Amino acid sequence: MFMIGPVGFVTPVLLWALVALPLLWLVLRAVPPAPIRxxxxxVALLLGLQDEDNETDRTxxxxxxxxxxxxxxxxxxxxxxxxxxxxxVAGTGPLLxxxxxxxxxxxxxxxxxxxxGALVEEAGRDGRTVAVMRxxxxxxxxxxxxxxxxAGRLAALTPQAWLPGDLEGWAEVLPEEGFETFWLxxxxxxxGRAALFDALAARGPxxxxxxxxxxxxxxxAGFADGAVQIAASRLPAADPLAVEVVARGPDPxxxxxxxxxxxxxxxxGAVRGEVALSxxxxxxxxxxxxxxxxxxxxxxxxxxxxxxxxxxxxxIGGRADNAEGLQLLSPTHYLRQALEPVADLIxxxxxxxxxxxxxxxxxxxxxALTQEEQDAVLGWLDGGGLLLRFAxxxxxxxxxxxxxxxxxxxVRLREGGRMxxxxxxxxxxxxxxxxxxxxxxxxxxxxxxxxxxxxxLAQPDxxxxxxxxxSLEDGTPLVTRKEVGQGQVVxxxxxxxxxWSTLPLSGLFVQMLERMAVSTRPAAPGxxxxxxxxxxxxxxxxxxxxxxxAGEMSGVEGAALAEAIATGPGPALPPGLYAGxxxxxxxxxxxxxxxxVAATWPAGTPIEGLDMAQEQVLKGWFLxxxxxxxxxxxxxxxxxxGRLSGLRRGMAVIAxxxxxxxxxxxxxxxxxxxxxxxxxxxxxxxxxxEEEALALEATTAVVLxxxxxxxxxxxxxxxxGLRGLGERLWERTSIEPEAPVGVDIERDELAFFPFxxxxxxxxxxxxxxxxxxxxNDYLRTGGMILFDTRxxxxxxxGGSTPEGQHLQRIAAGLxxxxxxxxxxxxxxxxxxxxxxxxxxxxxxxxxWVEAAPPDAEQVEGMxxxxxxxxxxxxxxxxxDWAAAWAVDEMGVPMFPVGRGFAxxxxxxxxxxxxxxxxxxxxxxxxxxxxxHVPALLERLGQ
Numbered sequence: 001m002f003m004i005g006p007v008g009f010v011t012p013v014l015l016w017a018l019v020a021l022p023l024l025w026l027v028l029r030a031v032p033p034a035p036i037r038x039x040x041x042x043v044a045l046l047l048g049l050q051d052e053d054n055e056t057d058r059t060x061x062x063x064x065x066x067x068x069x070x071x072x073x074x075x076x077x078x079x080x081x082x083x084x085x086x087x088x089v090a091g092t093g094p095l096l097x098x099x100x101x102x103x104x105x106x107x108x109x110x111x112x113x114x115x116x117g118a119l120v121e122e123a124g125r126d127g128r129t130v131a132v133m134r135x136x137x138x139x140x141x142x143x144x145x146x147x148x149x150x151a152g153r154l155a156a157l158t159p160q161a162w163l164p165g166d167l168e169g170w171a172e173v174l175p176e177e178g179f180e181t182f183w184l185x186x187x188x189x190x191x192g193r194a195a196l197f198d199a200l201a202a203r204g205p206x207x208x209x210x211x212x213x214x215x216x217x218x219x220x221a222g223f224a225d226g227a228v229q230i231a232a233s234r235l236p237a238a239d240p241l242a243v244e245v246v247a248r249g250p251d252p253x254x255x256x257x258x259x260x261x262x263x264x265x266x267x268x269g270a271v272r273g274e275v276a277l278s279x280x281x282x283x284x285x286x287x288x289x290x291x292x293x294x295x296x297x298x299x300x301x302x303x304x305x306x307x308x309x310x311x312x313x314x315x316i317g318g319r320a321d322n323a324e325g326l327q328l329l330s331p332t333h334y335l336r337q338a339l340e341p342v343a344d345l346i347x348x349x350x351x352x353x354x355x356x357x358x359x360x361x362x363x364x365x366x367x368a369l370t371q372e373e374q375d376a377v378l379g380w381l382d383g384g385g386l387l388l389r390f391a392x393x394x395x396x397x398x399x400x401x402x403x404x405x406x407x408x409x410x411v412r413l414r415e416g417g418r419m420x421x422x423x424x425x426x427x428x429x430x431x432x433x434x435x436x437x438x439x440x441x442x443x444x445x446x447x448x449x450x451x452x453x454x455x456x457l458a459q460p461d462x463x464x465x466x467x468x469x470x471s472l473e474d475g476t477p478l479v480t481r482k483e484v485g486q487g488q489v490v491x492x493x494x495x496x497x498x499x500w501s502t503l504p505l506s507g508l509f510v511q512m513l514e515r516m517a518v519s520t521r522p523a524a525p526g527x528x529x530x531x532x533x534x535x536x537x538x539x540x541x542x543x544x545x546x547x548x549x550a551g552e553m554s555g556v557e558g559a560a561l562a563e564a565i566a567t568g569p570g571p572a573l574p575p576g577l578y579a580g581x582x583x584x585x586x587x588x589x590x591x592x593x594x595x596x597v598a599a600t601w602p603a604g605t606p607i608e609g610l611d612m613a614q615e616q617v618l619k620g621w622f623l624x625x626x627x628x629x630x631x632x633x634x635x636x637x638x639x640x641x642g643r644l645s646g647l648r649r650g651m652a653v654i655a656x657x658x659x660x661x662x663x664x665x666x667x668x669x670x671x672x673x674x675x676x677x678x679x680x681x682x683x684x685x686x687x688x689x690e691e692e693a694l695a696l697e698a699t700t701a702v703v704l705x706x707x708x709x710x711x712x713x714x715x716x717x718x719x720x721g722l723r724g725l726g727e728r729l730w731e732r733t734s735i736e737p738e739a740p741v742g743v744d745i746e747r748d749e750l751a752f753f754p755f756x757x758x759x760x761x762x763x764x765x766x767x768x769x770x771x772x773x774x775x776n777d778y779l780r781t782g783g784m785i786l787f788d789t790r791x792x793x794x795x796x797x798g799g800s801t802p803e804g805q806h807l808q809r810i811a812a813g814l815x816x817x818x819x820x821x822x823x824x825x826x827x828x829x830x831x832x833x834x835x836x837x838x839x840x841x842x843x844x845x846x847x848w849v850e851a852a853p854p855d856a857e858q859v860e861g862m863x864x865x866x867x868x869x870x871x872x873x874x875x876x877x878x879x880d881w882a883a884a885w886a887v888d889e890m891g892v893p894m895f896p897v898g899r900g901f902a903x904x905x906x907x908x909x910x911x912x913x914x915x916x917x918x919x920x921x922x923x924x925x926x927x928x929x930x931x932h933v934p935a936l937l938e939r940l941g942q
Contacts, residue, residue, distance in 0.1 A: 365392025443532020721882025
């Protein structure tokens, strides 16, 4: 193909016709011939006459140039011009296209498929057979087919979430006959790549395509030194680079959102970068994945499992353990040593620790509980808690679970205990029996060094065998378990110290606690931790890092999962989250020890980039230019001859019409929005009278509003409540609100109101998409919504109410930030009154507000943290505040609150909370300013 710069010509011989253009110039200059001058006296009679037809004596030069350009454009068009033509070297024999097809290809998979498609199309024009090989698949026989057979199949290929594995297996299944290979590589070296390349080169020429874009990989996060440790690798290691790592997880409403963000930096020439992210335990336990912002690749995503979630464990001993000389005999000493590195420990009375809602409560030789404590623990177990009990002298001497099974014991116990030399003794200490299949301890190695000298015995009831998960060598139970609600009760029949056995002195003790999910290890699990269990996939990652349901994929053995964690995922074990009996394990596309190594190719190997200039045929453009020039030539010839004098006005009109019809630059890009925008000259539509009245009423003064639920009685109480709150504001503050109004979130404008009270009813319909849009705009622009489920008298007993469930459905469509229970230093506790709790008609339930920033720290000399000046967009609770605020037309409270003076005191605190709430809405967090510190310290008595 003949090339002139970036333009090639299919039939360049036709370009020789351009040489004839100078001859054409001479011919056109000679036609028409110049007139001959003759003197004729009769011409004098024609003087003064006007001839309507004029004809020049010679063709103007510019018209000749126009005609030559038209002819030149036609010649070039028929020569077949092509912009950025691809060099085509006619190949012979079969063509093999090799795709790595792993997550490292996902970053530019579209360009790879486009390049492979061009290769297959070119092979089809040359009549060559084609085969496509994706190395992330299991090796199979390579069969060459017609190019048309691959045209549709190629576009359907997608990358996999793992890297190529068995490359030597692919080398063994290659056909023996010769063929040409185009390898679209991800640029990473891996075992077997050199052997596959040699096998391909032995059968024909190999051309390699690589992307210049860097590869970024995110390693699994770990926990050390009180912070989440995040590491990433890159290739190639060149200039300094900073990337954003995002932590995602569900908020309290269950909506997946960004929870934290941190910048990870690579130094000059550094392959690996690390950063520490400090988060509170409540927020850290919500994280489900880390991802590198802007990277669509499974390698840029790290799923989190139980190894990152530090559980809250409450330790309670039955005997005092603060005697300095008896520390090793303390019932909780060995538990504390085993759990402190891997769990957040809580110590105190049982009543106190239940308020913290821990994940696990450990009772070390605690025999009996009060009825109140027992009821509270049963309610906590119903929510999924784990009660771990250890035996001891106090339990052995008590009557707990003797005649009948105690609700907080897994089995009935015999009186007394069993020990070496006792009445129910054995001759020598006993060792542990191997853990049975089905036990959470199955697969853990049993050491003969673990010996038991005393234990409490279980009654041989029918359920004993099913509830025994560990036994001694003589078959007597060592650990028993039963389920209670959503939780479980586990009893170790020995002490938590070394008084009755050597179990607390062994590493097996820590492993058993891990298997029971009492603690979590801040590191990747080893083969011993996974062996002996079946792990069922819950969530799987695709090559682009998107999470999906595992479907009906069957469970895998622990040994296979451990190998995949060490060597990397594959077709049989894709990256995802796998659940065992007591914990979940993440298998990520990039492991903790994964190293990115650049692929090196033998000398002389052609290496090209994926960028491919788009080929464009220019024949139509040149023919169009020639036709346009000829049209201009016709009009110019008519004008020169004077035949357009009568059409000048018509031509002007036509030109103006064409200009009016021609779209201006940029109009097409704005066409869609312009269809909805009203014309500037169009008359404005009159406002609806009701909307105009509402706008005037809401903007002339402060107006409190409540959301209309469709329940007339509930809406009436909400209006009466805001009316009563408004009266308190008139009496006590400078805020003078007008009468409250009810708003329809589907129809009314919300921006007029700084505060919305939303009583949640289980029967009210969910907002429409338009209403959700208005609500999210309202929250984003500074409005506040108080969601009141009015169910704290029921919900605080541990039950989930219809109103609470409906609120979750409503909140699913709202952009609600991360929430936390109102902390002691929140500005709501001091905007007007100093408050400690926020009751309504009911009290004692948690109230939720926007969570403070993770870096909010208390400043020296201030009794509270240094928070920003924003207003929490939502307040969520169930204390039925409107009923406590509500007054009738005479100002008399409409509903009773509590009993006697205590009830009126509770109503007063509810009114004070309302005053604080409205002051917070209208003034923000100004009470966090330093200027208010002296007055607050004086009021707080500090």
